[in-house]
Amino acid sequence: MSDSHLHEAPLVPESLLDSVSLLSKKWHPAIIRCLSGDEGLGFSDLERRLNGVSAKVLTDALTELQEYEIIERTEISQSPLRVNYTLTERGEELDDVIESLADWGETHLAEPETEQVVLVADDNKRVNTMHTAWLEDEYTVRTAKDGEETLRSLDTDVGVVVLDRRMPGLSGGEVLDWIRSQRYDIRVVVVTSEDVDLDILGMGFDEYLTKPVRKAELRAVVADLFDRRAYSAQLQEYLALQSKLGLLRAEYPDDTLASHELYQRLQDRLDELEPTDEEIDAVDAETLKRVPLGSPQ
Amino acid sequence: MTASATRTVDCGEVAVLFVGTPPIDLQQTYDDVYSDSVDIEVVTDGRAAIRRLIAISESPTEYPRPDLVLLQCDFELPDGMTVLHAIKSSPLLDTMPVIVLDPHETGVERTYEAGGNAHVRTPQTAEEYVDLIGSIREFWFEWAQYPTESLYPDKS
Numbered sequence: 064m065s066d067s068h069l070h071e072a073p074l075v076p077e078s079l080l081d082s083v084s085l086l087s088k089k090w091h092p093a094i095i096r097c098l099s100g101d102e103g104l105g106f107s108d109l110e111r112r113l114n115g116v117s118a119k120v121l122t123d124a125l126t127e128l129q130e131y132e133i134i135e136r137t138e139i140s141q142s143p144l145r146v147n148y149t150l151t152e153r154g155e156e157l158d159d160v161i162e163s164l165a166d167w168g169e170t171h172l173a174e175p176e177t178e179q180v181v182l183v184a185d186d187n188k189r190v191n192t193m194h195t196a197w198l199e200d201e202y203t204v205r206t207a208k209d210g211e212e213t214l215r216s217l218d219t220d221v222g223v224v225v226l227d228r229r230m231p232g233l234s235g236g237e238v239l240d241w242i243r244s245q246r247y248d249i250r251v252v253v254v255t256s257e258d259v260d261l262d263i264l265g266m267g268f269d270e271y272l273t274k275p276v277r278k279a280e281l282r283a284v285v286a287d288l289f290d291r292r293a294y295s296a297q298l299q300e301y302l303a304l305q306s307k308l309g310l311l312r313a314e315y316p317d318d319t320l321a322s323h324e325l326y327q328r329l330q331d332r333l334d335e336l337e338p339t340d341e342e343i344d345a346v347d348a349e350t351l352k353r354v355p356l357g358s359p360q
Numbered sequence: 361m362t363a364s365a366t367r368t369v370d371c372g373e374v375a376v377l378f379v380g381t382p383p384i385d386l387q388q389t390y391d392d393v394y395s396d397s398v399d400i401e402v403v404t405d406g407r408a409a410i411r412r413l414i415a416i417s418e419s420p421t422e423y424p425r426p427d428l429v430l431l432q433c434d435f436e437l438p439d440g441m442t443v444l445h446a447i448k449s450s451p452l453l454d455t456m457p458v459i460v461l462d463p464h465e466t467g468v469e470r471t472y473e474a475g476g477n478a479h480v481r482t483p484q485t486a487e488e489y490v491d492l493i494g495s496i497r498e499f500w501f502e503w504a505q506y507p508t509e510s511l512y513p514d515k516s
Contacts, residue, residue: 214446219449219451237411240414241413246452248451
């Protein structure tokens with residue numbers, strides 16, 4: 064098959080075309096996979112495994128594969144006639160190639176298991192467009208220009224909401240209260256141009272970013288929040304609380320916070336939620352970089 | 361948890377949430393005509409309705425869940441559709457029946473597309489309101505069955 068004119072090897076050698084042509088036949092790879100790592104199979108076993116193949120097509124395919132010396136036909140008994148098909152050595156090698164192809168297809172061609180939907184809500188059109196553009200290569204992005212439109216765009220397909228805190232009409236805080244009160248399984252990052260204040264104690268966000276938000280920062284937070292969806296509700300709450308209390312500790316002196324009743328309650332709640340070392344080990348490293356874990360005092 | 365109850369007029373207090381601005385005192389009108397106990401709560405706009413529904417969801421013992429929502433919906437404004445969509449997409453409240461009252465009859469398809477349970481023309485006069493309330497009472501509280509406590513599986 065290969066010729067001896069080595070001085071100018073063709074870009075697609077004949078040998079490759081031949082292999083591809085062999086593998087492109089519908090039943091050939093399937094037959095090879097069936098015979099893989101087995102004691103071999105009889106004709107009727109193959110027919111059963113290859114659901115939908117006709118006896119005629121299977122006979123032709125087996126004959127062709129024998130001609131290529133990919134499979135071997137052994138007669139076990141003459142009367143009644145019983146034959147067994149097994150892979151030859153070159154057949155085994157081809158089976159490895161087919162397995163790699165299948166893996167490649169699973170990685171690159173298979174539809175992602177579930178579509179990941181992000182809802183971006185901001186009354187500033189420019190910010191909205193920018194945040195959407197930063198995320199839409201990776202996620203399905205819905206965009207809302209105020210609190211009302213956010214509620215109209217919300218459903219159980221949404222995984223993460225990027226939520227402006229101050230919007231006319233229904234505010235970001237009210238939208239957040241709605242999401243939490245309706246038990247949506249949605250992680251929320253609040254985005255705001257305001258400084259951290261004590262009002263955030265009562266807000267049920269998972270993360271909090273101060274504007275202007277950088278592209279890498281937003282993408283990292285959204286990816287992190289999708290990861291968190293896989294964690295237990297308890298661990299999600301723990302990470303959200305750590306994030307919130309961490310923000311406040313960075314902004315306010317300890318005694319101001321200590322005298323605040325809600326802060327104390329949340330601190331107690333945090334202690335209740337304290338995850339085990341194994342749970343912490345399972346948390347993504349990116350998340351741990353963002354959320355300052357460990358005891359506050 | 362999965363038990364559903366027949367909600368009839370003999371079965372305790374019925375709560376109705378009215379979203380909009382009725383031209384008459386609905387509670388008074390109802391009580392004048394019917395002797396059974398129906399509590400009609402009025403909130404005037406979509407934002408107030410959302411706030412109310414948040415309170416209902418967070419403190420169901422303090423704020424009884426409405427057995428029925430009557431939603432005045434002007435389809436020129438996004439307000440009513442926001443409330444309808446919010447309820448019907450909610451994992452918690454999606455089974456709550458919502459009847460849309462539309463002054464223009466322009467929103468029939470949108471009402472049903474968004475999961476509204478019925479679309480009716482907004483009554484124009486006090487008499488029409490009384491008629492409508494009577495029909496709704498008979499159909500929804502005497503004939504129809506719909507889920508009750510099962511809406512709060514984790515709050516029992």
